[in-house]
Amino acid sequence: MDRSYxxxxxxxxxxxxxxxxxxxxxxxxxxxxxxxxxGWNYKNTVAVSGIGCxxxxxxxxxxxxxxxxxxxxxxxxxxxxTVRSDLNVMVLSGDGDLASIGGNHLLHTSRRNxxxxxxxxxxxxxxxxxxxxxxxxxxxxxxxxSPRGEHHSPLRLGxxxxxxxxxxxxxxxxxxxxxxxxxxxxxxxxxGFSFVDIISDCIELNGRRLGFKTAHQMxxxxxxxxxxxxxxxxxxxxxxxxxxxxxxxxxxxxxxxxEVKPEIPMEGLKPFTLEELERFDGQEGxxxxxxxxxxxxxxxxxxxxxxxxxxxxxxxxKDLTKDLDIAPHGEDLIFKFPLVGKME
Amino acid sequence: MKRLVSGxxxxxxxxxxxxxxxxxxxxxxxxxxxxxQAALYSEENPGFRFLQAExxxxxxxxxxxxxxxxxxxxxxxxxPGFTLMQEALGWGHVVEAPCVFVNSMRVGPSTGMPxxxxxxxxxxxxxxxxxxxxxxxxxxxxxxxxxxxxxxAFNAAEExxxxxxxxxxxxxxxxxxxxxLEGSTLHIVPRTKDPLGSGQRLFTGAAHDKMxxxxxxxxxxxxxxxxxxxxxxxxxxxxxxxxxxxxxxNSETLLIAFGMTSRVVLALKxxxxxxxxxxxxxxxxxxxEEVSQSYRHIIVVEGNDGQYASWVECALCQKVMKxxxxxxxxxxxxxxSQIEDGLKGVGR
Amino acid sequence: xxxxxxxxxxxxxxxRCLLCVEVCPVQVLTxxxxxxxxxxxxxxxxxxxxxxxxxxxxxxxxxxxx
Ligand SMILES: Cc1ncc(C[n+]2csc(CCOP(=O)(O)OP(=O)(O)O)c2C)c(N)n1
Ligand code: SF4
Ligand code: SF4
Ligand code: SF4
Numbered sequence: 001m002d003r004s005y006x007x008x009x010x011x012x013x014x015x016x017x018x019x020x021x022x023x024x025x026x027x028x029x030x031x032x033x034x035x036x037x038x039g040w041n042y043k044n045t046v047a048v049s050g051i052g053c054x055x056x057x058x059x060x061x062x063x064x065x066x067x068x069x070x071x072x073x074x075x076x077x078x079x080x081x082t083v084r085s086d087l088n089v090m091v092l093s094g095d096g097d098l099a100s101i102g103g104n105h106l107l108h109t110s111r112r113n114x115x116x117x118x119x120x121x122x123x124x125x126x127x128x129x130x131x132x133x134x135x136x137x138x139x140x141x142x143x144x145x146s147p148r149g150e151h152h153s154p155l156r157l158g159x160x161x162x163x164x165x166x167x168x169x170x171x172x173x174x175x176x177x178x179x180x181x182x183x184x185x186x187x188x189x190x191x192g193f194s195f196v197d198i199i200s201d202c203i204e205l206n207g208r209r210l211g212f213k214t215a216h217q218m219x220x221x222x223x224x225x226x227x228x229x230x231x232x233x234x235x236x237x238x239x240x241x242x243x244x245x246x247x248x249x250x251x252x253x254x255x256x257x258x259e260v261k262p263e264i265p266m267e268g269l270k271p272f273t274l275e276e277l278e279r280f281d282g283q284e285g286x287x288x289x290x291x292x293x294x295x296x297x298x299x300x301x302x303x304x305x306x307x308x309x310x311x312x313x314x315x316x317x318k319d320l321t322k323d324l325d326i327a328p329h330g331e332d333l334i335f336k337f338p339l340v341g342k343m344e
Numbered sequence: 345m346k347r348l349v350s351g352x353x354x355x356x357x358x359x360x361x362x363x364x365x366x367x368x369x370x371x372x373x374x375x376x377x378x379x380x381q382a383a384l385y386s387e388e389n390p391g392f393r394f395l396q397a398e399x400x401x402x403x404x405x406x407x408x409x410x411x412x413x414x415x416x417x418x419x420x421x422x423x424p425g426f427t428l429m430q431e432a433l434g435w436g437h438v439v440e441a442p443c444v445f446v447n448s449m450r451v452g453p454s455t456g457m458p459x460x461x462x463x464x465x466x467x468x469x470x471x472x473x474x475x476x477x478x479x480x481x482x483x484x485x486x487x488x489x490x491x492x493x494x495x496x497a498f499n500a501a502e503e504x505x506x507x508x509x510x511x512x513x514x515x516x517x518x519x520x521x522x523x524x525l526e527g528s529t530l531h532i533v534p535r536t537k538d539p540l541g542s543g544q545r546l547f548t549g550a551a552h553d554k555m556x557x558x559x560x561x562x563x564x565x566x567x568x569x570x571x572x573x574x575x576x577x578x579x580x581x582x583x584x585x586x587x588x589x590x591x592x593x594n595s596e597t598l599l600i601a602f603g604m605t606s607r608v609v610l611a612l613k614x615x616x617x618x619x620x621x622x623x624x625x626x627x628x629x630x631x632x633e634e635v636s637q638s639y640r641h642i643i644v645v646e647g648n649d650g651q652y653a654s655w656v657e658c659a660l661c662q663k664v665m666k667x668x669x670x671x672x673x674x675x676x677x678x679x680x681s682q683i684e685d686g687l688k689g690v691g692r
Numbered sequence: 693x694x695x696x697x698x699x700x701x702x703x704x705x706x707x708r709c710l711l712c713v714e715v716c717p718v719q720v721l722t723x724x725x726x727x728x729x730x731x732x733x734x735x736x737x738x739x740x741x742x743x744x745x746x747x748x749x750x751x752x753x754x755x756x757x758x
Contacts, residue, residue: 001738001741001750001751001753003750006747009747010544011747013557014704014705014746014747015704015705015706015707015746015748016746018745019707020707020708020709021707021709021710021711021745022745023745024745025745025746025747026743026745029745029747042541042542042543042544043541043542044541045541046413046540046541048409058546059546059548059558062544063544064540064541064542064543064544064545064547065545065546065547066409066412066439066540066547066548067546067547067548067549067550068405068409068435068549069405069431069432069434069435069549072401072402072405072431072432075397075401075402075405075406075409076405076406076408076409077409078395078406079366079368079395079405079406079407079409079410079413080409080410080412080413080540082366082393082395082410083366083393083410083413083414083415084413084414084539084540084541086541087413087540087541104398104399104401104402105398105401105402107398108397108398108402174745177742177743203709214709214710214711214714215709215710215711215745216710216711216714216715
């Protein structure tokens with residue numbers, strides 16, 4: 001048995017702070033084991049945590065670790081990775097921290113897809129504060145803040161995080177250890193934003209109220225609620241444990257947009273004189289025509305010309321070639337309107 | 345060569361010139377131009393990293409985290425955004441992250457008057473976050489000073505190991521003046537702290553000892569830590585006792601004003617003496633005391649309802665007169681009549 | 693670390709959560725007088741060590757070494 005992973009933990013601070021049987025210890029240990037296998041250590045890795053029982057994890061890692069305000073580890077991790085792309089950056093935190101108070105950051109950090117790995121200790125409860133309902137608490141569960149059962153349905157992290165490629169979302173539990181470790185390994189090696197949703201037990205402040213006497217009884221419950229699905233998936237059902245992932249093919253950056261000017265033959269267009277044009281000024285139900293670079297357009301549908309206030313700067317029935325060249329909205333705008341004639 | 349530069353641009357250029365290489369922000373008047381310049385600059389200079397964050401909470405956290413990762417980082421915002429940044433600011437003091445937060449003030453509270461200048465975030469700067477912190481804050485009143493004080497703010501941040509606040513106002517942000525940025529030289533204080541990824545440290549917002557061990561129920565350790573924090577800030581502040589004093593020979597009255605209000609009352613310099621604090625925090629108590637001794641009347645003219653005046657009262661242990669320029673109005677005539685009314689003992 | 697027949701048990705790290713006791717397929721581990729004890733019959737499957745969240749129990753190899 002290889003126990004060298006222990007050098008990645010601050011054993012001098014053991015026994016750690018968590019309750020007997022709490023799943024967080026298992027998350028810490030298994031992440032350390034896989035890190036060791038991959039050769040990750042304090043020279044190349046930084047761990048970031050938020051607040052909560054789960055948020056204490058990074059403090060036990062023998063690395064430079066960051067313990068952010070509640071809900072902010074993703075932003076911190078992203079910034080660190082941006083500045084130091086040579087470092088491996090991982091987040092170890094709880095479901096309340098990442099998905100409730102940090103929910104907005106979850107949406108946007110995942111969208112920006114930095115190369116970081118997130119381990120979410122998903123115990124479906126607010127542990128540190130005493131057992132209130134959290135964003136992932138299943139509907140109907142009794143907690144301190146849902147004394148008659150949680151009214152609302154939980155956030156489906158799996159759906160939120162797989163709505164747009166590229167993504168890596170794994171769901172596993174602290175009971176299914178082999179699967180758990182596979183997920184950790186794949187997530188750490190994934191290039192881009194990877195999220196491991198670890199169903200874990202808060203035996204003390206959730207489990208007991210649910211009627212479980214030991215952590216092991218909760219593990220059995222996880223085994224009943226979830227089953228492992230093998231192979232490549234792009235989505236996971238709510239009762240499935242597995243990895244959903246998708247990549248996007250590298251699209252080369254679009255080259256500078258070439259100016260496409262619609263080529264419209266000038267002949268055959270109705271000729272206008274400036275006086276004629278002036279009649280089309282939008283007054284009394286007349287359409288609004290305007291000339292630009294020798295062509296006459298019908299701008300009646302433009303919001304810029306609806307009502308008096310909008311008309312502060314442009315006036316219908318005029319040659320606007322000069323005005324448009326300095327106006328904030330350029331010619332792109334005018335080409336969208338129907339061409340009705342040309343200037344004499 | 346001199347050219348027309350806005351306050352916002354001068355702040356950005358000042359940051360670049362002292363080596364800033366990370367900016368995170370969220371659009372808000374009147375500092376969006378700093379965000380926009382940072383975006384463009386990062387496209388042209390790969391060494392400079394930029395994040396348009398989803399909100400000011402993220403912008404502030406990213407700024408502090410980037411700093412810990414080794415970058416010279418800054419962010420810019422206005423009152424409402426600065427309110428959202430308070431959480432991160434407290435954290436920045438505890439994890440000792442040198443960085444700069446620019447707050448260009450507009451009329452509050454809440455959305456207030458987004459395009460109107462104000463000076464009403466002074467108390468927020470000192471006491472907006474939970475717990476006791478001792479931030480350093482500077483407040484320029486010209487475009488040239490925006491440039492120089494941005495550099496000062498970065499240097500003070502490196503020395504005090506904490507976020508330093510650069511104050512401005514909507515007037516200053518959008519003020520254009522002729523300055524020679526390229527020809528100016530700036531002093532640069534280098535980073536002393538090792539970046540993330542070089543040890544086994546814990547950077548935590550929880551109370552901790554020098555080894556980084558979390559100590560959340562040890563009052564002795566806490567008091568020692570807080571005293572050290574305060575001493576360090578005081579020591580650094582001593583290096584920057586910035587103020588401007590324009591004595592007027594026959595005046596028995598001292599006007600105190602800063603930022604844009606100091607520009608307005610400058611027109612009264614032949615009738616009144618003027619004291620302009622440039623370092624807003626820690627409050628220039630000693631300097632205020634010395635200067636104020638020779639005056640019978642002290643009048644604080646500011647763009648809020650007496651925020652700095654309350655610090656002056658604390659420093660001098662006496663009541664002072666207040667002229668509160670509220671709602672973005674800074675008309676010299678009005679200020680003058682308020683001063684005269686006050687001196688006559690009529691009105692307030 | 694207290695040696696048992698086949699496992700080493702760390703009484704300081706151990707929080708008596710009983711996970712090792714419950715995952716042992718041959719039920720040789722027990723909690724007695726607040727100590728983890730081991731009966732004959734360990735099949736050296738490492739389940740107890742793998743599941744212990746506190747790194748408080750380690751299975752020795754055949755030679756009785758760590
Ligand atoms: C801004 C802020 N609000 C509230 C809290 C109180 N608080 C501490 S931990 C926590 C919940 C953590 O829940 P979760 O992330 O699920 O972690 P767990 O404790 O369950 O592991 C809360 C609300 C705080 N520390 N900071
Ligand atoms: S309260 Fe729950 S989550 Fe927190 S340590 Fe205890 S068991 Fe774990
Ligand atoms: S699993 Fe570990 S902590 Fe729990 S009782 Fe067994 S040895 Fe102790
Ligand atoms: S190694 Fe297996 S059989 Fe032996 S005590 Fe541990 S769980 Fe039981």
